[in-house]
Amino acid sequence: MPTYSKTILVKEDVQTCFNFVADFRNLHEWNPHDKAELITKEPLREGSVFKVNTVFNNREMLLKYEVVEWGEPLRASLKTETKGFEIVDTLFFSATSKGTEITYSVNIKYKGLYVILGLFLGRVFNKLMNNIYNLEDILGKP
Secondary structure (H helix, E strand, C coil), rough: CCCCEEEEEEEHHHHHHHHHHHHHHHHHHHHCCCCCEEECCCCCCCCEEEEEEECCCCCCEEEEEEEEEECCEEEEEEECCCCCEEEEEEEEEEEEEEEEEEEEEEEEEEEECCCHHHHHCCHHHHHHHHHHHHHHHHCCCC
């Protein structure tokens, strides 16, 4: 199960960062190929579900992400599953003297033939993880 992770430091406080990043309805603002909508009722919590339109490896996909952990304001995990993989995105937030450290971690469990194909997707996932740097423009560089 490969895990990909990136960490950034932004100026905003922990709660503001959590509210913005953990709410996937804001995904399109920092991850330009994704658009998400909440398909369950508010408030956001464990069990909330987002429908996410995304592009992966030049292929459009529709995924449903369920919040499987909601540890506001320090941690949230969202899970999606298809016939080929299970992905858990985990967001970690930590206050620092300069703002907030945000770590975005993606853990992938491949299924069936995707176990072999997954060996060749590391570069694609590393490139996608670079979208987290867009948050520096939105939440401010310290």
